[in-house]
Amino acid sequence: xxxxxxxxxxxxxxxxxxxxxxxxxxxxxxxxxxxxxxxxxxxxxxxxxxxxxxxxxxxxxxxxxxxxxxxxxxxxxxxxxxxxxxxxxxxxxxxxxxxxxxxxxxxxxxxxxxxxxxxxxxxxxxxxxxxxxxxxxxxxxxxxxxxxxxxxxxxxxxxxxxxxxxxxxxxxxxxxxxxxxxxxxxxxxxxxxxxxxxxxxxxxxxxxxxxxxxxxxxxxxxxxxxxxxxxxxxxxxxxxxxxxxxxxxxxxxxxxxxxxxxxxxxxxxxxxxxxxxxxxxxxxxxxxxxxxxxxxxxxxxxxxxxxxxxxxxxxxxxxxxxxxxxxxxxxxxxxxxxxxxxxxxxxxxxxxxxxxxxxxxxxxxxxxxxxxxxxxxxxxxxxxxxxxxxxxxxxxxxxxxxxxxxxxxxxxxxxxxxxxxxxxxxxxxxxxxxxxxxxxxxxxxxxxxxxxxxxxxxxxxxxxxxxxxxxxxxxxxxxxxxxxxxxxxxxxxxxxxxxxxxxxxxxxxxxxxxxxxxxxxxxxxxxxxxxxxxxxxxxxxxxxxxxxxxxxxxxxxxxxxxxxxxxxxxxxxxxxxxxxxxxxxxxxxxxxxxxxxxxxxxxxxxxxxxxxxxxxxxxxxxxxxxxxxxxxxxxxxxxxxxxxxxxxxxxxxxxxxxxxxxxxxxxxxxxxxxxxxxxxxxxxxxxxxxxxxxxxxxxxxxxxxxxxxxxxxxxxxxxxxxxxxxxxxxxxxxxxxxxxxxxxxxxxxxxxxxxxxxxxxxxxxxxxxxxxxxxxxxxxxxxxxxxxxxxxx
Numbered sequence: 081x082x083x084x085x086x087x088x089x090x091x092x093x094x095x096x097x098x099x100x101x102x103x104x105x106x107x108x109x110x111x112x113x114x115x116x117x118x119x120x121x122x123x124x125x126x127x128x129x130x131x132x133x134x135x136x137x138x139x140x141x142x143x144x145x146x147x148x149x150x151x152x153x154x155x156x157x158x159x160x161x162x163x164x165x166x167x168x169x170x171x172x173x174x175x176x177x178x179x180x181x182x183x184x185x186x187x188x189x190x191x192x193x194x195x196x197x198x199x200x201x202x203x204x205x206x207x208x209x210x211x212x213x214x215x216x217x218x219x220x221x222x223x224x225x226x227x228x229x230x231x232x233x234x235x236x237x238x239x240x241x242x243x244x245x246x247x248x249x250x251x252x253x254x255x256x257x258x259x260x261x262x263x264x265x266x267x268x269x270x271x272x273x274x275x276x277x278x279x280x281x282x283x284x285x286x287x288x289x290x291x292x293x294x295x296x297x298x299x300x301x302x303x304x305x306x307x308x309x310x311x312x313x314x315x316x317x318x319x320x321x322x323x324x325x326x327x328x329x330x331x332x333x334x335x336x337x338x339x340x341x342x343x344x345x346x347x348x349x350x351x352x353x354x355x356x357x358x359x360x361x362x363x364x365x366x367x368x369x370x371x372x373x374x375x376x377x378x379x380x381x382x383x384x385x386x387x388x389x390x391x392x393x394x395x396x397x398x399x400x401x402x403x404x405x406x407x408x409x410x411x412x413x414x415x416x417x418x419x420x421x422x423x424x425x426x427x428x429x430x431x432x433x434x435x436x437x438x439x440x441x442x443x444x445x446x447x448x449x450x451x452x453x454x455x456x457x458x459x460x461x462x463x464x465x466x467x468x469x470x471x472x473x474x475x476x477x478x479x480x481x482x483x484x485x486x487x488x489x490x491x492x493x494x495x496x497x498x499x500x501x502x503x504x505x506x507x508x509x510x511x512x513x514x515x516x517x518x519x520x521x522x523x524x525x526x527x528x529x530x531x532x533x534x535x536x537x538x539x540x541x542x543x544x545x546x547x548x549x550x551x552x553x554x555x556x557x558x559x560x561x562x563x564x565x566x567x568x569x570x571x572x573x574x575x576x577x578x579x580x581x582x583x584x585x586x587x588x589x590x591x592x593x594x595x596x597x598x599x600x601x602x603x604x605x606x607x608x609x610x611x612x613x614x615x616x617x618x619x620x621x622x623x624x625x626x627x628x629x630x631x632x633x634x635x636x637x638x639x640x641x642x643x644x645x646x647x648x649x650x651x652x653x654x655x656x657x658x659x660x661x662x663x664x665x666x667x668x669x670x671x672x673x674x675x676x677x678x679x680x681x682x683x684x685x686x687x688x689x690x691x692x693x694x695x696x697x698x699x700x701x702x703x704x705x706x707x708x709x710x711x712x713x714x715x716x717x718x719x720x721x722x723x724x725x726x727x728x729x730x731x732x733x734x735x736x737x738x739x740x741x742x743x744x745x746x747x748x749x750x751x752x753x754x755x756x757x758x759x760x761x762x763x764x765x766x767x768x769x770x771x772x773x774x775x776x777x778x779x780x781x782x783x784x785x786x787x788x789x790x791x792x793x794x795x796x797x798x799x800x801x802x803x804x805x806x807x808x809x810x811x812x813x814x815x816x817x818x819x820x821x822x823x824x825x826x827x828x829x830x831x832x833x834x835x836x837x838x839x840x841x842x843x844x845x846x847x848x849x850x851x852x853x854x855x856x857x858x859x860x861x862x863x864x865x866x867x868x869x870x871x872x873x
Contacts, residue, residue, distance in 0.1 A: 090116045091205065092136065096154070097143040097170060098123045105196050106141060106170075112198025115205055123147075125154040134163045139208045144171045144178070152185055159186035164215060166208040170196075233257055240339035246273075248330045262316065262339045264309045281306035281313065291318070295333045298322045304340065315344035364423065375416055376702035380724035381629035383409045387727065388636055413724065418555040421482075425562040432566055436592050437477040439516075440465060443504065446484050454492050460499025461492065469506040470514065474590040479563050484518065486556045487583050491522035498523030498580075518585040527575040535573065536561040560585075613731055617642030618852060619738045622663040624654040624680065625700065626672040630723075634667065634700075637727045639863070641734075642856070644790065651675030655683060658692050661791070665737050666697045668717065678715040685716035696737035700725070759864040763818050779865055785815055786862035790855050797851045800844065805851065806835045812854065816861055824857045 093110070097103050103121060110117055120137070122128055124147050134140060140158075144151040155167060166188035171178060173192060182190055188211055189204055233256075236242050242259030246252075253271050260267045263279060273292065280288050284305045291301035302319040320335025386406045394402065421430075447463050454461035484502065491500035505517040527535055536557050564571045568588055575581035619642075623634045626649045638645045646661070648654050650672045658666070666684075670677040681697050699712040699720035712720045721733050764778065789812055796804040813828050831850040 090118070091138040092118050092120070093139055093141065094120045094122070094134065094137045095141040096122045096125060096128070096146065096151070097141070098147050099143070102143065102170065102193060105193070106201070109196050109198050109201040113202035113205060114198075115202065125151075125157075131158065131161050131163065134158060134165055137165050138212065139205065140165055140167045142167050142169055144169055144182075152182065155182070155185045155187060164219075166211050166215075168204055168208070237261070242337050244271075244335055244337060246333040248332060259337050262309075262314065262337065263307070264311060279307050279309065281308060288318075291320075295320050295322055295335075296330065298324060298330065304344075314339055314341045316340060371416075374702075375412070376723045377627055377630060379409055379413060379416075380702070381627070381633050383413075383724045384633040384637065384727075385629075388633075409724075418559060421559050422555050422562070425559065425566070430563070430566060432479060433476045434474055434590075435477065436472055436474050438471055439469070439473050439480075439504070440471055442477055442481060443484065443502065446481060446488065447502070450485070450488050450492060453489075454500065457492065457496065459492065459495050459497065460501075461488070462499065463502040463504070466503075466505040469504050469516070470591040472592040473514075473516070474592055475587070476567065479567065480587070483560050483563055483585060484520075486560045487518075487520040487585070490556055491520055491524060491581070494581075495522045495524035500524075514589060514591050516587050516589055518587070520583045520585075521580065522582075523580045526577045526579045526581055527573065528577045529575075532573050532575065536571075613641055613735075615740055616731065616734055616738055618855060619643045619665070619734070620661070620663045621645050621734070622654065622657060622661075622666045623647045624649075624651065624666060624672070624677065625669045626650055627669075630669075637730060640727070641731055643734075644859070649673075651677065651680030651683070654680055655688075658684065658688070658695065662691070663695055664739070665734055666695055667700050668697050670699060670701045670712070677717075678711060681715045681717050698733055698737070759821065759861060759868075760819065761864060761868050763820065764865065782815075782862050782865045786858055789815075789858060793851050793855055797848055802835045802847070805847070806832065809854065812858060816858060819861060821857065821861065824854070824861070827853045827857065 095103060095106060097106075107119065110119065128134070142151050142155060146154065151169060155169070158165075158167065167186065169182045169187045169190040171182075171190055171192055179190055189207055191200060191204055236256060236258035240258070240262060242256040242262060244256065244259060245254040247254070253273070255271045257267060259271070263271075263276075265271065277285060277288060287303055288305060291303050294301050300319070300321045302317075304315065304317050307314050307316055317338045317340045318335065320333050322333050323331050325331045383406065386402050386409070389402050390399075443463055443465075447461060451461045488500060488502060500520065500522045503519040503521070505519075507515045507517065561571055564585055564587065570586045572584045573581065574584070616638075621638055621643045623631065623638070623645060625631050625634060625647065631647045631649070635645050635647060646657060646663075648657055652674045654666070654668075655675075657663075668677040668681060675683075677699060684695065684697070685693055687693075696719075697717045699717045700723060701709070701712065701720055702723040709720055718737065719733055721730060789808060792808050793805065796802075796808065809828050809831055813825075816824060827850055831847070831854070834846060834850065
């Protein structure tokens, strides 16, 4: 009868016993155990030809005493063969010493013969099943561990990273196999700290030693080092941390060691590539800067002198020639600016500023500047603001000006009939934030659908015919797109061939709820008020410029405003001049021989004493990169003006620094300041006759005397040396009296009487006004003599 509590297992059993009685006893007990089984019997060990077959049994019952070979030796033989099947030893008596010996030899359990019954055998088999289960679990765990170790080794090999441990108590290292691979060492050879330190590059051993000392003190470390291996230098990353025991003592240090040679070499290659790219960009920037300088410098003279020519009497034909020169020069300047703008954008040197400005004023200024071009073509140029568009916003007015000017100019350029319209709308996003929408519509030639994407590429126009007919570089829209995207905006195009075009720009901005109080700056140039220019009359300006044409232009433009102008051709001469004469502003060219503008400015600021070291310096730069402007300001310059410049722009710059002075307060309007074309030179012509040598000598004498008189008058007026002023005025009467200039004679008479007053003495304000008048008049005479006396030569 089966034991109902016995597990329903089928087991394969082997019994090795030469005693038939014992075997029958075992069989009877097995039948009573409740287990279903298959039993294989052997009488002795010698009859088992293939010991490996023992692995196929679930349990082996082995008699302790066997003929030919006792059970203990056979047990050891089975275990030595790697057989792990549970073995239950059958003994005649329960001797503890025998039991211990059997267990040491590999027995799983033992049973005494006189205790063999169904219950004991059932218990033994249950124990064997549990043992089998434990052994399987252990084997599975062992296999899993081996798999895990294999995977870890594989991962370490792929990542080229190994792990290590340092045990403080034994002063020994455990090092994973991959570290041996990295260091190219024999895995059978133990690694010591001294051995490892010897492999570290000499320049980095101190770093490793410091890191190791930190680790011994309980700190973490993380370093990159170079190591010398048999195959050459490798880069490695090492990190480690300490583990302390419950008493706070160092137990061990654990860490990782990774071969980062490939990464370091890649980084070095990337660094070389970046340096090469930066150098290439720098070469390109230097080339463009030099090109800008070399083109803008003569362009300054070309455009400047054409403007001056406009102010002289011209025939209709002459005006048309000047128009052509000026138009060509402006076009060339646009091309240069386009190339430089695109280069700045590509090199990441374009900076987006944020300032408050009146958008209505800005748009009005742009349209005012471009409308004449539209009128010349007989087309309309209009704009319209939607009601919800804020008046004052925060953004970049310079870039917005550039974007709209480019789009409107394009519209005018490609439209022959109809017109161009700018529509401005606003879509409020959140409080104080908005997105401005600018739509530029034209009724021009339009753009084919297959060209819409390419039209925003650099140097691209819709067709070669377009380039031939309308000209241009094809950079305008590329610049616009880049500027829009730099401000997190978007631009789109709607157009068809022959159907006009609509460019739509969306730009995020910030609405300013409180209106700005300062007057907005329109992008269109506005001339300074005449009364403000009067402030420049008599101002001492030093021009440091090496180009003769630009020297001449600067002199003409400044003298037109009434300035006293001195010109030198390099920085060394400028330093000599500022030591002997006080100037109110220095206009400093940048690129000059002997000493450039940067070095000259630094010398003035650091080597000279106030007030000379504090003189305002305005850079005149033909370079156009923002970095050049920054260099000007960093060198100590107060402001800059780009070549070619407009006269009014230069006046505005000067007015920022030229302060009103009693010496330069005059009773005349600017138009009356230099009426040299009205000065009668008849007396000098009669005196000189046709003698050109005498004329040249006379001109040189006036050129020499006049600046000297002017300087002395200023000096003596400042020191209130009335006697010296009276003496100089007497000399002036002797030198200039031959011209019988009524205004000069009147001024000399007035100052003579004024300086003779004793009680009370002369009013200083009256003296300075008369001195200033005399300076203006003798300067006008000198100008007239210089330019009018040689007419017959």
